[in-house]
Amino acid sequence: MVYVNGAGFTKIGLLWEYSLEDLAVEAALKALEDSEVKSVDAIVVGNMTSGVMNSQENLGAVIADSLGMAGVPSIKVEAACGSGGAAIMWAAISIMSGLFDSALVIGVEKMTDVTDIPDQTSALATAANARYESSLGASFPSLNALIMREYMKEHGLSEEDFAHLPILMHKNAVDAKHAQLRFRISLEDYLKSPYISEPLRLLDSSPIGDGAAALVISSRRADESVEISGFGAATDVVSICQRDDLTRLRSVELAAKRALKMAHLEIRDIDLVQIHDAFSVMGYLNLEALGLVERGKAHIRVEGGDFNRDGWLPVNPEGGLKARGHPVGATGVYQVAEIYLQLSDRAGRCQVEGAETAIAVNIGGTGSNASVHILRRC
Template sequence: MTEFASADDRSLVDLLLTAAERALSDAERDASAVDSVHVGNMAAEAFNERSGLANALTGSLGLTGVTARRIENTSASGASAVQSAFEAVAGGHSACALAVGGEKMSSADTATATEIISRITHDREYEQGVTLPSFGGLAAAAYLDATDADRRDLAQVSVKNHANAFENDYAQFRKQIDVDDVLDSPAVAAPLRLYDCCPTSDGAAAVLFTAEPAADAVTVAACESATGTHAVADRTDPLEIESVRLAGEYAYDTAGFGPEAIDVACIHDAFSILEWLEMEELGLAPAGEAWRLTREGQTTLNGTLPVNPGGGLKARGHPLGATGVSQIVELVWQLRGDLPDERAVGEAEHGLAVNVAGFGNNAVCTLLEVDA
């Protein structure tokens, strides 16, 4: 990964190149070993007046004669690039595939960035001025009304993810906060406040997939995706995220193990409420009960099911095209035991990542494992 930041002086292509070179170095492979390149990015044209990212990256790596493409799936562009690279190797079309995701959002001012991100909703929602934070606020209010969770429980999601990011050298927000900080932060979409929401970010991440990995490599047990109802208003239950549930079911079926095997999870917490909703859709918590895991401390770094050990989107940051790849990087570090004690979840064999497009319009679920 690159370090995620509110603003990075490097160009988008330079960020992608830095992440790619770090992945190759980690894998002890030369760029010449790569035969396919898969770049995840949502909006380089809008943010950076830039296109042709896959070609620019392969040129910077000195590669010719390889397959190269860009993948766009709004805020799940990173995981979709991961899926593309994984399928290329799993299907025998590539022996060494490089997935790189990145976004440079600081090139646009706040109003422009808000407009770009708002465009990923349904046209009817956009025309009515309903934004992603609006959906987050409505979902949070409905969840708190339907369960015994209280507002301080929801704030603990952000507190926990900031605590994890505090120890993460790659995180955008290395700042400890408490529940009162969350509740006293500016209102965004009631009951959500500023500290319930992820930031805009610059950054990139990369993962190398090979048909014959090294002995200590992490194995992809499954990488599956699914779409959901595009217009949120057309969903029968506003607290259900069908795409996440289906992607998880497909992944569990492919992998041959279920949620009970997961030791660590990276969840797409663009808003604090999504950590709970997605955990429940993935079977990591019973319906309406994810808040209890937070209240009891089970999702902390040393808990029974650590969630977002790197800080999540909330505190690690959310460069749109990079997030899904950075989740895989975090899980690889955790499963390989590469991290210092203050960052590590301890012994773990199975990891889960879910990267979500829009407000559940599409989702990609990846399951990783290491030999016991």
């Protein structure tokens, strides 16, 4: 068995006063303090762009050293925006191996020190296929716009139908102290917001931000432990032009199936969900891939309140990638850290009542990789 025994994270935002290491250290020290653990057997860092954005690779050693933990084995795991989830999964695997008793997982991304070239959009585009996508000018907003356009065509949707998810996410984030965008938005705000890549708007898009989140995981159960009951990962074809179905996240379907099987659960057993809503359409596709909504119907269910904090099945009660924020390599760790707080009744004003089990979906690229974690109250 693998348990989460502590979590910590920084506020997300334009944190000019923090370096990459500062972010990682703050989150890690909070997680260590929360877990009452003094030392760990391994460190796994989830990060995507430290090489391109911060001229810093060898990030495992750099962060171990910054923590005063030189000596401890430490690596960086990269899986684009899915780096954080991948880091948790591989750390959990190491606990299951019996080789390590405890591990520190740190997701970190420092996105605001990039001055000119490569800018953030170019740096993030390294998650796309360099030969068939990014070298031809495709960026993540434009790739998601293509997917959104196809999704609209398939299901006869209007642009307005995409407003419901960001409206809910912004509403939820108001209560999350660490969230980047703590203000409500209205349908009118959404429709007034500029196109980034038509039909995708500014208010469909998660913000650029700095942040770090950390978990202490262990084979030992403590008072406030939450169990990692299952996990799974999968990849998919990277270039969307080579996929046979543009609006289906096969990696999420497969990863969720593997995670649920490992946890001996079905999706209807889940009480709380974290989805990867980097763009509104991705949020909808996440819900579909989990089997929570029929294809093309997610907008109706979101608008109807099913996924509100007090709804049928709460989704992203802290505001998701859209409003809590999306420091890319850190996001997967934020998701599980927030579930940990929820399942140990410490989520403050974001608390969901009575949740026993939760699922987190973290993806990379346009779904070319995904990891899914299932957590359960002990």
